[in-house]
Amino acid sequence: MDRSRITxxxxxxxxxxxxxxxxxDDRVTKYGRWKTLETKxxxxxxxxxxxxxxxxxxxxxxxxxxxxxxxxxxxSGDERCRADMGYAVAVGNWGKxxxxxxxxxxxxxxFDEFPQLRRVQAFVNVDNTASQRVLEKAGxxxxxxMRKYFYLKGQIQDVLVFSILSPDSD
Numbered sequence: 598m599d600r601s602r603i604t605x606x607x608x609x610x611x612x613x614x615x616x617x618x619x620x621x622d623d624r625v626t627k628y629g630r631w632k633t634l635e636t637k638x639x640x641x642x643x644x645x646x647x648x649x650x651x652x653x654x655x656x657x658x659x660x661x662x663x664x665x666x667x668x669x670x671x672x673s674g675d676e677r678c679r680a681d682m683g684y685a686v687a688v689g690n691w692g693k694x695x696x697x698x699x700x701x702x703x704x705x706x707x708f709d710e711f712p713q714l715r716r717v718q719a720f721v722n723v724d725n726t727a728s729q730r731v732l733e734k735a736g737x738x739x740x741x742x743m744r745k746y747f748y749l750k751g752q753i754q755d756v757l758v759f760s761i762l763s764p765d766s767d
Contacts, residue, residue, distance in 0.1 A: 603657065603658070603695055603702070605655040605667065605703060606656055606658060607656070608648035608655075608663070609649075610645065610649075612648075613637050614640070616640045616643065617636075618687055619685065619687035619688070620633070620634045625665075625685050626685070628721075628725050629685055630749065652671060653668060654667075657684070659690070664690050665699065666685055667700060669681065669711075671711050671714060678713065678715045679716040679760075680714050680717050680718070681717075682718065682719045683719065684731070691727065692727075696728075696731045697731045697735050704717055704736075708763045712765075716763070717761050719732055719737065719760075720743070720756040720757070721756060722756055723754075723756065729757060729759070737759040738759060738761065739757055739758075740757075740758045741757070742758075743755070
């Protein structure tokens with residue numbers, strides 16, 4: 598995969614058709630907090646109500662076709678120094694370095710757009726070794742195990758937390 602063809606951009610309503618193949622795939626949504634989408638209408642609603650108004654959610658594009666997302670949700674109040682990152686990529690693009698490239702592109706953008714941040718963190722299911730590898734390759738450090746940390750699709754989950762610090766975080 599030519600990494601120069603990978604871009605990040607805000608979602609747009611016309612992405613609904615491209616979004617459905619990955620957001621409608623149980624293999625992609627298995628570790629995500631959203632339900633698997635089934636129709637183009639659900640994809641349109643997902644974009645309009647969740648992607649576009651999100652503080653920082655970008656479409657991962659290959660040749661301007663949406664193949665996934667990367668997002669960062671900044672904290673507020675006493676948690677304003679950190680943001681939670683998430684990402685997903687279509688199954689057909691697994692193992693090509695696209696998620697790693699997208700996370701590497703996203704991190705400096707997030708720190709630039711939210712200068713109060715000192716840390717970007719990601720929570721990864723202990724069984725999701727591919728996602729753990731994405732974060733490691735993107736320069737994140739594994740901070741530790743959070744046992745029985747949250748419910749995902751009705752099941753209590755053990756997760757690993759990874760983080761990367763702002764260059765200004767001394």
